[in-house]
Amino acid sequence: MDILGINIDYDRPVKLADSVYWVGFADTEGRLQCNPYLIVDGDEAVLIDGGSRPDFSTVMRKVLQTGVTPRQISHLIYQHYDPDLCGSIPNLESIIGSPDLRIVSHAENNPFIRHYAPCSPLLCIDRMERRLTLRSGRTLRFFRTPYAHSAGSFITYDEATGILFTSDLFGSAGAFNYWKLFAEMEQCCQGCQINKPAMPDEPCEVTEAPCPWSGMHHFHRRIMPGNAQLRHAMTVVESVGARMVAPQHGSILHRTADIKAAIDALKAMDDIGIDGMSSGRWGKL
Template sequence: MGILDQNIDYDRPVKLADGIFWVGFADLEGRLQCNPYLIVDGDEAILIDGGSRPDFSTVMRKVLQTGVSPKQISHLIYQHYDPDLCGSIPNLESLIDSADLRIISHAENNPFIRHYSVRSELMCIDGLERKLTLRSGRTLRFFRTPYAHSAGSFITYDETSGILFTSDLFGSSGAFSDWRLFADFDHKCLACEAAWPERPDEPCEDIGTPCPWSGMHYFHRKVMPGNRHLRHAMAVIKSIGATMVAPQHGSILYRVEDIDAAIERLQGMEDIGIDGIADAALVSG
């Protein structure tokens, strides 16, 4: 059965691969879709970018629906320090209620994460040699993507499934009335060389729906600091060879050809962050 053949119920956890679930909140009325992910490996569970405080009840309900009890969660991974990822840390710690719970991030992130009233031990991916080996032997590998968008940003690769959890990278915003968990790119979109539409919700004449690249472009232009930072991150991702990309915002890329096309589009952007502002200032001056 293909990944799109399952009957997707956004009110329940959605299986991405054996032992991997989307446990997010389908906010079809908002502008910023958030996607926490759960890895279940035997009697051990890992929560990645666990979500905001308002979304906590939804995320935890879906965790429980997978059959996982809070006590099974051994690690919380936070790939940067924003509140849409980290806001629910106190709620999670309270419910998990384990002295053995560990929070994994990067040393550049941890001083900020402490401000969420963290009680658990904070660990740095560098101190772990950029990998986490679960009790079964399954390995998660961490790759630095500095300043994409924070100094301590990183991404997480599950060797078993081939899924790469990319946090803000490959994120998208806008047109959430048409949001779907799995991106379903039209083949015309993969070969498209048209200029970016001005608005992420502007329909494309060729496919009749909003341009999928436009939402991705809009998001990265607003969130990432500059062209160089984004290109470096894309080079890191290209070297990994993931078979699925699971971002914290927007939709999951589940086909290699979609991932390759997105990398190429993101590498080619020229107006990211300060570079876009600087260019605009030069033009107006």
């Protein structure tokens, strides 16, 4: 599929691969683009990082546009506990209306997720052998990425399509004027500004467009707690060998060359979180 050749209608679900959809809200006013994802497997569906309460109506409308009925959703996966992922849990539970619905996260996240008042059982990925097998046999595998950025953070790999859903990892933030669902990095300088980044909306020296690597850098150094945690997470991602990386914020990386370049660039950062602050690189304690 020629992803960049598609004329994308952001008012509808966007197909990423066979049976996998972006069902997010294209934010024309804010600067933090959020990306929920839906996996459809026969008569069963799984929603990943389902979104905030204000975005619920948009997300559910797009779920319905895929042909899925709410009751087909068997699992809600939350890769950490922030409100931009979990805020719509009561809305989703209400419209799904199934006693068999399960919420999947990690034990470190679940005490916080309970504050969203879920009715469904909260499962821990460690007690599931870090995998979810759907009725068809399709398997989603979970990989721990602790403190990137919460203690219970993890990422989800769909074996059927090779898509890795990475939550905040590989995320970026910037003005909507420059946001695209699929990252266009073929002509980019491949991370040359990571070590001396421009601001996220300043143009790249090569493409004269806002630098996607710079936006990624600024996002990670504020969201992630430190260098070691991010590097460990990148090592985990590298071990998976995904063909597509779908973060909860920013743009999807759909070329293996871009995924490798992003991993290398993020591993090389030395001013993440408290490490950047303590060194005086981007703020004072």
